[in-house]
Amino acid sequence: MKEYDLIVLGGGTGNIVASEATEEGLNVALVERDRLGGTCLNRGCNPSKRLIHSANVAETVRNADRFGVDASIDDVAFEDIVNGVAETTAKTAEAKAERARENDRLTFYQAEGRFVDEHTVEVSGDDGTGGKRISADRIVFAGGSRPLIPDSIDGTDRVNFLTSAEALTGDIGGLPDRLVVVGGGYIAVEMSHFFSQMGSDVTIVGHGEMLVDREDADIAQQVTDAYREEHDLRLGYTVTEMADDGGAKRVTAESESGEEIDVSGDELLVATGRQPNSDLWNVSAAGIETDEKGFVETDEYLRTSVDGVWAIGDIAGNYMFKHSGDKEAEYVVENAVRGNEREVTYPGMAHAIFGSPEIGSLGKTEGEIADDVEYEVGTFAYDDQALGAALDNKGGFAKAIVDEDGEILGVHVVGPEASALIHEVSTAVAAGADATTVAETIHVHPALSEVVQGAFRRVTDVSAEMSP
Structure with a gap:
């Protein structure tokens, strides 16, 4: 050995x-x-x-x-x-x-x-x-x-379907005219955006009432509203079966109230997590x-x-x-x-979802904050900032959640370049900065970073509205 x-x-x-x-x-x-x-x-x-x-x-x-x-x-x-x-x-x-x-x-x-x-x-x-x-x-x-392929879906052993592994490695064949996406998380959102813009008609079947429902509720709602404009959303349904109906592939899904729906496409993509x-x-x-x-x-x-x-x-x-x-x-x-004992920490840990619109997020969502914690929320829309208003921002905004001592509890951005914008706050949190520091930091005008600054100005009442 x-x-x-x-x-x-x-x-x-x-x-x-x-x-x-x-x-x-x-x-x-x-x-x-x-x-x-x-x-x-x-x-x-x-x-x-x-x-x-x-x-x-x-x-x-x-x-x-x-x-x-x-x-x-x-x-x-x-x-x-x-x-x-x-x-x-x-x-x-x-x-x-x-x-x-x-x-x-x-x-x-x-x-x-x-x-x-x-x-x-x-x-x-x-x-x-x-x-x-x-x-x-x-x-x-x-x-x-x-x-992850849920055991609760009947027919996964009889029907050929895609996962992110096949979709991202070229093992897919041609572009499907109609694609049914099972799932409502970040993989489902990203892949739906890709296939839709390539030319597929996309139907998303998800068990949650909103897409990406682990994100802050305001962010998830904005993404859901934007996706409803581009895709056929069937939310609040859990897929129970998939079948191959002579070329067309079908999923059967059921709501909590027992309502059953059938959705068919040329291809199925199962994106139900990992x-x-x-x-x-x-x-x-x-x-x-x-x-x-x-x-x-x-x-x-x-x-x-x-x-x-x-x-x-x-x-x-x-x-x-x-x-x-x-x-x-x-x-x-x-x-x-090296034989040391260093305790792992994740200062300023952020994540992003590269759908359309994009999401950038760190810290807690508003729903995750304990009931006994006092906090304030500030939001600022892309439309209220010069460059943001010029972009197709799909109603995007930044949201800052701050406790009574100025500690940054969570920041969530939905809109263009959100994956980059969140890093301003990630760096600030890692350096121990509070909300007022972010609000008072001089930002380039009219860069999109002012959308994030605007949320912090509103939550901390720092100065008046920014110039347009």
Whole structure:
């Protein structure tokens, strides 16, 4: 049995740890069943944002007449767009793999891996059967996640359907004329925007009363209203069955009151969330404790219930973002590789949803604030700011939630460039700034950042309205 100083399971954020560990002089084994780069590079945020950029360009052209520009779309090269992104992604992943293979201190096992005991992992052979066993006193578990397909939907074993994995890797075929999207979260919102702007008629079937209902309620309502203008929304329905009706694919869904609907399309996309890959890695054999959803439980140092095993990224479930996973990789390098004890923190943690309109968010939603906490809310519309009013902002606004001492509890932006605008507040929160500091900071006029400043000015009563 081959022994290493460190085994890293998972080649997404885990690849960062493996590389840093070799720089520290450790002999490292890296186990990844798929391509290096993990979900984000290969089947997630990177390819999706490349595709969504094409959708944004198409949307801009379609709406050009609003700004006095006569423009039209003659054709969308859907397959070229999708295949081009897939090829770029594959080249990036292979470059990572090549660098891994050239690292003298790193052994890259591009194969299935399963725990045998607390510190032993069996790596499958080329034929998929059980192969060699490797061990280490230290293991970093970065095993990732995969699309969640609810067991409650009958027919998933009989009907071919898409998930984000197929939609983002080029394994989709041609553009469907009619697409039914099952789900109402961020993946459903982003993919619906992409396919719609490529030319599909999109129907979204979601169980919530609003899209992205984990966001602040005001933000979720604004997104829902905007999407209702572009898509056929069937909200408040839970999908119970899917079927193939001789070419057309159908989903049956039911409301809480028992009302049943059938929706058909040329293709189905199931976007009902993600689940951790802990079962695929056979964590039970190692005695690693997980919660009821399968996420590996970790302490403030990212240690699991097994001594010498740490967990980061989607598998740990602290946050399911690439940027949080990368931050956790920095901490686990300190703790697992260098032998320190640094408590993980997520200062100014923000996230974004790249639909149309965009969302940028950090901190608590208004619904998450405890009843005994006194707070104020300030909102500022894009239409109240010079550049914002010139854009197709779809009723966008910024919302700041601040407690009675000026602490920033939450900030939520919906509209153009929201994913960038939120970072002003993320930096401020990480630096310990209060709401008045953001409100009083001089902002470039007429940059969109004034939309965020406007929300803070209103919640803190700093000065009068901004100049137009």
